[in-house]
Amino acid sequence: MTEKVLVYLEINNNKLEKVSKEIVSHSKHNFPDFEVIGLLLTDKADVSFLSEDISKLGLDKLFVAANNAFADFNSSLFANTVASYIGEICPDVLLMGATSDGRELAPRLASKLNIGLTADCTDLKIDENKTLLATRPTYGGKMMATIISKTKPSFATVRQGAFKFKPVSLVMPEIIYRNDDINGLTCYVDVISTNIKPEIEDWTTSDIIIAGGLGLKSKENFELIYNLCDLIGAKPAASRAAVELGWANQDIQVGQTGSSVAPKMYIAFGISGALQHMTGISNADKIIAVNIDENAPIMASADIAIPADAVTIIKSMIHKLSH
């Protein structure tokens, strides 16, 4: 019998959430013995609006639950609906994104199904017994814990950026589309109104990210990161220490309590490379670190380690690029 991994696919602004695609992609490439099944809840009469996204996922099968009531996210209704599909599909592994909706939905679902939940994972593996090994930071990020669930399905939420989305050739999966009857479902939440934030450009998907840390010494020096980014066409980022000093906005913090990123090139100026920071850049293709201390931890993980003063290097790059 083939094992099954069921991925809850989240829709946002009529698009599939990036993290949902990343989870399917990781499962498809790393869990060869598993059938990868998607489940999405929609108010639309068909899923043609998602065809392009879906065709690149490589899903083996897709369940679509349709009802007008699924237009807005409602954790209670969605948990009841997803639970009914789990009863039918009987997956061995259940995965969803650690988005704001996912963080509300997952604990409700775990409680409803009476199963464990490993939240906010940064890595997922399958061992030789086909058991899910879910890894997440623990003890305030000082250690990484790998957790095995004692209950079935093994259930985990995954942080955005933990995996890379690798599109597959355009093939539509078998789609099982159903108009869901929600009348029998008990729902403890009524959505009174929804306030959708305007879509902002997603800097975390940039090919080049240039980050600054405490080694930049001042907010004024940190501003040079923005100038350099403009010249290169990169996006700026910061360590938590730089954010805490008010040099940068928390929105651009990279790491365990910030964003995970997977750029082609990550350039770190004056960042030591604490584990909590490195967790957020584990999928970067190339890391360039500029640090005055050649023994700083980030220098050992960097593809190119430049032992030098960060501000001097940034200023000379700006000078070269603007002349």
Ligand SMILES: Cc1cc2nc3c(=O)[nH]c(=O)nc-3n(C[C@H](O)[C@H](O)[C@H](O)COP(=O)(O)OP(=O)(O)OC[C@H]3O[C@@H](n4cnc5c(N)ncnc54)[C@H](O)[C@@H]3O)c2cc1C
């Ligand atoms: C629960 C928890 C969650 C956390 N989450 C995050 C997170 O999401 N993201 C994050 O970044 N951190 C996080 N941290 C904090 C993390 O542990 C580090 O404290 C932080 O990353 C350090 O930031 P930094 O590298 O800028 O500063 P420092 O560690 O102080 O490093 C500064 C570096 O600059 C170098 N330097 C000094 N002068 C120069 C110079 N002139 N030129 C070049 N280099 C120079 C130094 O050699 C040093 O390596 C978290 C911590 C905890 C406990």
